[in-house]
Amino acid sequence: MTSTATPPPTPAGAPPVPPGGRGSEHEPPVWLRRLRGFGYLPAAPAADVRTRLVPPYAQPSAQLWAALGIPEAGRRICMRIMAWAGPLLVALVAGALRFTHLGSPKAVIFDETYYAKDAWATIRQGYEASWPKDVDKSILLDPDAVPLPADPGYVVHPPVGKWVIGLGEWMFGFDPFGWRFMTALLGTLSVLMLCRIGRRLLRSTFLGCLAGALLAVDGLHLVMSRTALLDLVLMFFVLAAFGALLIDRDRARARLAAALPVDEEGRTRPDAVVAETLRLGWRPYRLLAGVCLGLAFGTKWNGLVVLAFFGVLTVLWDAAARRTAGAGAPYAAMLRRDALPGFLSTVPVAVAVYLASWTGWILSPDDGRGGYFRDWAAKNDQHSALSFLPEWLRSLWHYETEVYKFHVGLTSGHTYQSNPWSWLVLGRPVSYFYESPSPGSDGCPATEAGKCAREVLALGTPLLWWTGCFALVYVLWRWFFRRDWRAGAIACALGAGLLPWFNYQERTIFYFYAVVFVPYLCLAVAMMIGALLGPSGSSERRRTLGAIGAGVLVLLIIWNFIYFWPIYTGQTLPMDSWRGRMWLDTWI
Secondary structure (H helix, E strand, O other), rough: OOOOOOOOOOOOOOOOOOOOOHHHHOOOOOOHHHHOOOOOOOOOOOOOHHHHHOOOOOOOOHHHHHHHHOOHHHHHHHHHHHHHHHHHHHHHHHHHHHHOOOOOOOOOOOHHHHHHHHHHHHHOOOOOOOOOOOOOOHHHHHHHHHOOOEOOOOOOOHHHHHHHHHHHHHHHHHOHHHHHHHHHHHHHHHHHHHHHHHHHOOOHHHHHHHHHHHHOHHHHHHHOOOOOOHHHHHHHHHHHHHHHHHHHHHHHHHHHHHOOOEEOOEEEEOOHHHHHHHOHHHHHHHHHHHHHHHHHHHHOOOOOHHHHHHHHHHHHHHHHHHHOOOOOOHHHHHHHHHHHHHHHOOOHHHHHHHHHHHHHHHOOOOOOOOOOOHHHHHHHHHOOOOOOOOHHHHHHHHHHHHHHHHOOOOOOOOEEEEEEHHHHOOOOHHHHEEEEOOOOOOOOOOOOOOOOOEEEEOOOOHHHHHHHHHHHHHHHHHHHOOOOHHHHHHHHHHHHHHHHHHOOOOOOEHHHHHHHHHHHHHHHHHHHHHHHHHHOOOHHHHHHHHHHHHHHHHHHHHHHHHHHHHHHHOOEEEHOOOOOHHHHHOOO
């Protein structure tokens, strides 16, 4: 925009001012001017630092309040109610989808053959057992008649996920409903958490509920919520840690804002002394994040990678908060005041929680009658340089090294293995269960000329995931060119779930590992839809067109989920209907 104000006179001896009003020594560098062509905007500090440290939540327009007939005095109460009522309603719908016919199919599907039995042994004796290969049918017929094996089992994942699955078996029995109950519960709670996380992150109850609703209708999340595998448990604890860190960020910034000086007009002003020296005190939500990350690490080892990603994220958040508050050297201030407490409340806590998750194995006998490798130190490591350490710790370390060798060396082929490059575009989903009922049996119409198909396919809702590819590009653009910390947080969490797998492309890996980053894909789509709706202050025409476009997109995603519902839940379909849902050849 060209200013109409008269420029100040050029001082004597100063170089002439070129057209545009600013000398070349004040112009941004060439690379920065080029970035502006892609949408890069320089920072424009708000007048009130409090607004930048603690942004307000979006409010419905005055016209909407008037149309609803809600007086001004009741609007704040209404907003507080909706902040929880909306997420609870979305979670209720998600729970109905996940718990409906949870025990169907009545079968041990895919890797439930490992985790359901490992969970049953863990909950009953503290460590996994070695089960006979043909025991699944006997368990389905009469689980009470199946004895718990005496020999320990060699397993390659830590015990937290099996403790969680076993809790459902302890409450409801050793059957499909029992071993799927806890994953269905955590899947439902993760939808509720994402609604609240999205609300806090995007400062909008509507966009937060939208993100949760998208997660509720994602096919991969639904299938994983209805299957006794570890990855849904891992996703839950990672999401809980992300939410705890968000709350910690808001509280820390609120403390900074409260300590800053206020001028005579009531505006909060930056102050270098406060920003660089203020101690933020006790931060319980960061400690909670450490516990959740330890539980994630104790479910699957890739939780440790998430810990590293989130650690970097919180370091950047603390430095950014102090810079906004007026620190001249924000990273130095962060290192002096925040780095050590932040490290101690996450990394050691996570490691301690991880070790505590092995309590059942540690307390088992070390004479060969306990957990696998529990007696290793007593038999093989009596005279090593580390003999001063407890035997259980040396045995556990040996166990972990053997498990690591297994993981990095797992290259045997599998029908449903896939490369992480294909995950976002749904290149190769995983079939958990498949039957071909004959006409007149198991729901197959007697009028069918041939057999029907009944399948549980771990496949994300296609339109949601393909939209998510565009949303990811938008988030990366928003983070890099607009310096939007919200986009950076989404990209970091999504990258923590996806990027590490590119280092193991020769390993046997599967698409369903992607459930860990599905919540952040939904957040990215919700953020993109928020941009589609238009910023506050947009014209009525802009808002109307944006609302129509966003509404059509969301309805198409919901329709797509409904269309694929039968192959998410193992319903019997005529063969032609099943083939009609195999949009890509690689889905078969």
